Amino acid sequence: MNTCTPATRVYRPGTERALGLLGGGLPLLALALFFVYPLLSIGWRSFTVDGAGGPTLANYLRLWSEPGIARAAWHSLTMSGTVTVLALAAGLLLAMLFKRSRVRGRRLMFAVLMLPMLAPSLMQGLGLLFLLGRNGLVHRWTGLDTDIYGFWGLVAANAIYALPQATLIIAAALERTDHRHYDAALTMGASPWRQFLDITLAQSRYGLLAAVFVVFSVTITDFGNAIVLGGPYRVLANEVYDQVAGQMDINMGAAVGMLLLLPALASLLVERSALRRAGTGSEHARPADVRPGRGRDLGLGLGSVVVLAPVLAVFATVVYASLVKLWPYRLELTLAHYHTDLPDGYTPIFTSLKLALLTALAGTVLVFALTLLVRRARPSLARGLHVMATLPAAVPGLVIGIAYLMSFNTGPLADMLYGSLFLMAACNLYHYHAQSYLMLATGMRAVPGALEDAVTCLGGGLLRRLRDVVLPFTAPTVASVFFFLFMQSMVTLSAVVFLVTPELNLASVAVMQLDANGFVSQAAAYATCIVASVAAAALAMRVCATLLARHFQRRTPDVA
């Protein structure tokens, strides 16, 4: 046995240590204060009743005894199940169109598909109302008695809302399938249909599973469509909102919110284990060449038009409705609704833009610092941080909103934070934290560790490593995260709806209020403004990411 001489501690310069402490401490502190703390308080509040001190199951027992809630839960499940089946079928069709066909006009179809991601989720609701409501276009053209409120309206709106996400997930899975499987099948004489069943479907099964869970949890926790279209068909989101905003029973709202946590949490766990299993063997996968096939292209093209036409119709109708005099009676074109007679005019849109900018700036910095910390941390610590950073994916916006309401409306921090833009920015950041973090963590993997070591050996400190190695390699991803946060902050409704105040209103909430008060044309105009600004941001993101990527591609050596 050797006797160990004690290790000599390495001396590090003070500035370096301070920077490291700040860069690691700040994101951890923010995560603890603005995610863990609110979540713990909503969990705790769901076990308490106002007036009575100790923990109690009273709220949960009431969940069973109140017939409204049990019914709403049943409604939520059937509605989300139906949406999942529809969105999955349509998503598979579209994914095949984009990845496995040579249909012309795919770029245009992709742009249409992306529309729902550029708008607050109540935009589908509004559009469907304008088209299929009791007084909608279809009724006025055909005289049919149409009624969109209720089950089928919700299903249609949510299916449109979830369609781009389902398609993107399935398309990514298709892309991972190795072309050699198809080459092998072809040499063995498999028909295209057999190839579809035995390779395409079989190889992308984990992607399909992930899509099922994402669509289901997005739908069951959606708020915007439920508020606009739910009507007599009440779902859990309506119950939560009414318990909190209507009856001011926050504890009860917390209990219903905890109920909403279950499907999302389950889906996160399943998705994670599915990804882990799907993760092997795709290292050297190369996407398949698309061979010509007229029958296939005709089928996929027609099917996709059938699926995408309603999406385009819904969004076009909202824009159209914002431009006519008195929907749906006087259809002369006018810009009058863009001269809003809201008391605070366009202030909510500017507030939303300010909020989006703040969220994107602060969020990108914090998430960047966190991924940097995870990169340098010991494996055990890194795993723990990784789980913490991705946990927000399992928490629906409604739950985060109520949690913030409970934690910062009263209590020690209320004076400083309640009703501030800062609090809303934190709320948006942690609502979309998991996605931003995963994007940056993936980008961070492209940073060569050896180059960082080279800088260190040549005498460079932490700032030098950041400036000369980490930032140049992650710049495209950083830009993507910035715009992702910006766009999500512009369109989100479910969490911030609990945080707005009369003095500080947001555009997406204003659309909801306008619609609720019957100003449908102005709601449409407002929604159109949001879509326009988000579309501009999306365009800027594409340009930015492409330019940055090109800048580095030209000079990046081909290292395997």
Added chain:
Amino acid sequence: MYLQIDNLHKSFAGQRVLDGIGFAAGEHEFVCLLGPSGCGKTTLLRIIAGLLEADGGTIRLGTRELTPLPAQQRNIGLVFQSYSLFPTMTVAQNIGYGMRLRRATRASIAARCEELLALVRMPDAAARYPAELSGGQQQRVALARALAVDPGLLLLDEPLSALDARVREQLRGELRQLQRSLAIPTLMVTHDQEEALSMADRIVCMNQGRIEQIAAPRELYLRPRTAFVAGFVGESNLLPTAWIREVWPELLVHRPSGSDDMFVACVRPEDVLVRAEAEGTARMGAATFRGATVRWQIEWRGRQLLCEQHRDTALAQGDAVSVSVRPDRCTWVRA
């Protein structure tokens, strides 16, 4: 000695990767750390560079105690297998990077850069980007970047492993010549025994976190001390004591005393002599053609022996032969 390393320890998650490592190197010496992957040689290099902290032990360079210094202040040049140049900087900016950090003047950086580019035989590459260079050229630039700050020690982490065989051969010679002319102490990590044998003044052979043997290349090949070194550096026939006692008792003369399983005999394939003989008890087995030589497997007394012959030998598989070994070509190594 110039570089003095004593009793270094390092564990990862309870697993010992370095166990009491100690050796020294002279001021102008080229030392190779040789060992299979996972033997801890790269960990050792990273600890010397300051990129990893050891659990215990000391490192001295000249009169300086390195152990408590952070990597930035050790003034050590490091070259990686992956070249690791800044993709967005030109060759000249890459080479001048360390000097810019030390706030050298523009003129002195330019002059030094020109001097180094001449030294690595790329006088016209200053304005080019790494992506426009071949692997060998990139590694030359990386070497120039490491040398630009006049490091007290040059560390090379498998610097030639990513290169094509021909370029590797050429760069081996250049690197060795450069090190001689600059007389800079150099420590190179490699798993390629041929590379180590042809380049090093001395080789530190490592296995499982321990040093097996430290010796000059010739000594290491001719007089390995352990069965691991005998098997890792070159090829060898490792023969147990009992078998030798039966077959070639004359080889026992040089055997150190100890129980039968403490030592085995190491005989290099080129030292096994065969002679065609009708009543010989050994049989020629399969042959592998290797260009200048042919490697034979020989079946004899229940063992397979490796034997290297000139490619012109007139032997064929199945021939009966007799086998012998010159006593002074047998080394006894620790099992």
